[in-house]
């Protein structure tokens with residue numbers, strides 16, 4: 305089987321210099337389901353990543369190495385997280401994390417005047433529906 309990936313030359317939006325988007329990086333991007341090509345060369349990316357993340361004076365190369373390789377607790381793909389995962393705590397990849405957010409954002413306030421919220425209360429499986437029947 306032949307790979308379709310070849311090194312590409314892209315232009316950095318920050319310094320307008322050209323940089324190589326290697327075949328290996330393209331495979332990585334596809335694997336992570338990134339939709340867009342990288343916009344910046346590595347030095348510019350490192351410069352941006354270091355802004356406000358680390359104390360000034362930390363070399364950019366050190367910043368780039370803070371990611372920890374781990375496995376997503378949800379879909380079990382390999383992912384990297386910008387922190388050291390705590391044992392026993394689930395680690396989610398970006399996609400699963402974003403999939404989780406709407407559920408976590410469900411408001412705790414339930415208004416009986418709102419039929420959507422009533423449905424929500426019922427789906428939560430508690431006894432809130434008792435007494436709401438006319």
Ligand SMILES: [Zn+2]
Nearest residue numbers: 316319345348
């Ligand atoms: Zn650049």
Ligand SMILES: [Zn+2]
Nearest residue numbers: 376379397400
């Ligand atoms: Zn996942």
